[in-house]
Amino acid sequence: MRDLKQTGFTDRLTAQQEAKKALLAKFKPKPAAPDPEFDKLAEKRAAEREEAKRRLEAEKAEIRRQKAQKEAERLEAERLAQEAIDAEKRAARKERKQLTKEEQKAARDARYAARKARQR
Template sequence: MRDLKGSAFDERLAAAAEAKAALLAKLKPKATVTAPPGASRAAVKEAELKAVRQARADEKEAARLAAADAHAEVQAGVAAAEEAALAEKRGARKERKQLTKAEAQQKRDARYAARKAR
């Protein structure tokens, strides 16, 4: 800072004007930096939300498909078990029928032999 003692009036006026100009320069608004034209914050946020929503929808769809596949596998297993039980039941019935048929044939043969024997 300058020594104000012993200075002339004009020098003091110049110093005051210089200080005032420096203060005004300090308070003067600076040029703002404008963002390059591009996506606004709202557009970026909307895009992010859209991506998140799409990801969630994809996950939900994948989970739904997995559940449907699991349900279809269970249904196929149940159908296969029912088919196997039905086939076993049919096989047992055929076997009983064959035995009954064989027994009936033996009885007929025995009657025929008995008639021939008389």
């Protein structure tokens, strides 16, 4: 086949490279003009996020405080119940000791009376 345009290999190669560059340039994003409202909106959104984050942290802190308060109340009630049980046990032990002392005294008195009865 004859080359009617009289182009050489290097000419065709450069033409092909230029066509490829032009095709790729079509798909490159064009630089857009900066929107003046964009920065304001971004700052507003950032401020809203920070506020939401602060509110969430405050809510979490309140929940933790309530849980701690409930736990403290439960522990206090448990301690008071244990103290009542301990006091009851001490009273019962004291009563048993008192009965034991009275029984010992009664037994001693009985022995004394028996000894006196024998001596007569």
